[in-house]
Amino acid sequence: xxxxxxxxxxxxxxxxxxxxxxxxxxxxxxxxxxxxxxxxxxxxxxxxxxxxxxxxxxxxxxxxxxxxxxxxxxxxxxxxxxxxxxxxxxxxxxxxxxxxxxxxxxxxxxxxxxxxxx
Amino acid sequence: xxxxxxxxxxxxxxxxxxxxxxxxxxxxxxxxxxxxxxxxxxxxxxxxxxxxxxxxxxxxxxxxxxxxxxxxxxxxxxxxxxxxxxxxxxxxxxxxxxxxxxxxxxx
Numbered sequence: 001x002x003x004x005x006x007x008x009x010x011x012x013x014x015x016x017x018x019x020x021x022x023x024x025x026x027x028x029x030x031x032x033x034x035x036x037x038x039x040x041x042x043x044x045x046x047x048x049x050x051x052x053x054x055x056x057x058x059x060x061x062x063x064x065x066x067x068x069x070x071x072x073x074x075x076x077x078x079x080x081x082x083x084x085x086x087x088x089x090x091x092x093x094x095x096x097x098x099x100x101x102x103x104x105x106x107x108x109x110x111x112x113x114x115x116x117x118x
Numbered sequence: 119x120x121x122x123x124x125x126x127x128x129x130x131x132x133x134x135x136x137x138x139x140x141x142x143x144x145x146x147x148x149x150x151x152x153x154x155x156x157x158x159x160x161x162x163x164x165x166x167x168x169x170x171x172x173x174x175x176x177x178x179x180x181x182x183x184x185x186x187x188x189x190x191x192x193x194x195x196x197x198x199x200x201x202x203x204x205x206x207x208x209x210x211x212x213x214x215x216x217x218x219x220x221x222x223x224x225x
Contacts, residue, residue: 035214037162045154045162045205047214059212062119095161100214104152105207106173108161 002026002107004096009112016086016116022079022096022109030054030074035100036081037108038092046092049081050100064090086116120144122206124217130225137193139220141206146186150210153182153191156219157202165204166191196222 008020022034036048049060049070058070069082079096093113097105121144131137141151149169154162164173166182169189179194193200201224206217 044219045156045207045216047207047216050214061213100209102209104164104167104173104209105154105162106164106167108163110161 002098004098004107004109006094006096006109006112009094009114011115011117012086013118014087014116017082017084018086018114020081020083020094020096020112020114022081024077024079024096024098027098029072029077032098033101033103034070034072034079035097035105036070036079037095037097037105038090038114039095039111040089040092043092047100048094051079052101083114086114088116090114091116119213120147120208120211120215122208122215122217124204124206124220126220127218128221128223130223131196132225133196133198135196137191137196137200137222139191139204139222141184141189141191141217143187143189143208147208147210149185150208151182151184151189152207152209154205154207155200155202156205162205193222198224 003025005023035050051070067085071080093111095111097108123142125140151169153166156162170182181192203219203221
C-alpha cells in the first residue's frame, strides 16, 4: 500500500523558513515524480511544485518561485519542500502527492499545516 | 496559465438525485483532465483521470466526459458519502492548475 506522511509544519513568523518532509513507502520512490499542493484555510487547492523522477527537473507556481525549493532524497524515500521568506498568504495545509508529471496526483498524504503569523 | 472554471459553485441535491458538475478550461487541455473528491478534514482523492477513466476503487455511479475545453463529472445517483467538494485539474501545461471547486451539499 502506498503511504505518504508529511511532517515539518508549524507556526513561523513572516520572513522565516520551514522545511517540510514527505516520507514515502509502498512503491519504488525514485521511479516517480512527486508534487506539493497546498490549501489555504477554507479555500481551494493550489498546485505548488513538482519534481521529476530522479530529481532531474522541477517546476514551481509563480507565487512561490524563488522562495521555495523542492528536492528529494531517493535513498531515504523522502520528498522535501524548503520554504523561505514566508508570507502570511503561505498559510495552508501542504499535501504531498505521488505523481504529477505525466501522471495524476494519486495518492495524497494527510497534509501538514503551516501557519505564518507574528 | 490555464484557468479552469467550475460550475456551479454549489449544488444542492437530495440523495438518489443525479449530479452534473462542469469544468471549463481557458484553452484546450485535450483529455488531460482529472477530477478529485475532498471531504471535510480529509485529503483529496482521485476519482476520474484522463477525462473519463475511473480511478481504482471508484464506484460506477461516477462518470466523466468531455475533451478540449469542456468537461463534466456526473454522479448518477447520489449516496450520502458523495456529499463533498469536487475539483477538476489539468496536466496539459505547466503550471498544473485546479478549478475552484464545486460543493455538492445535501438539500
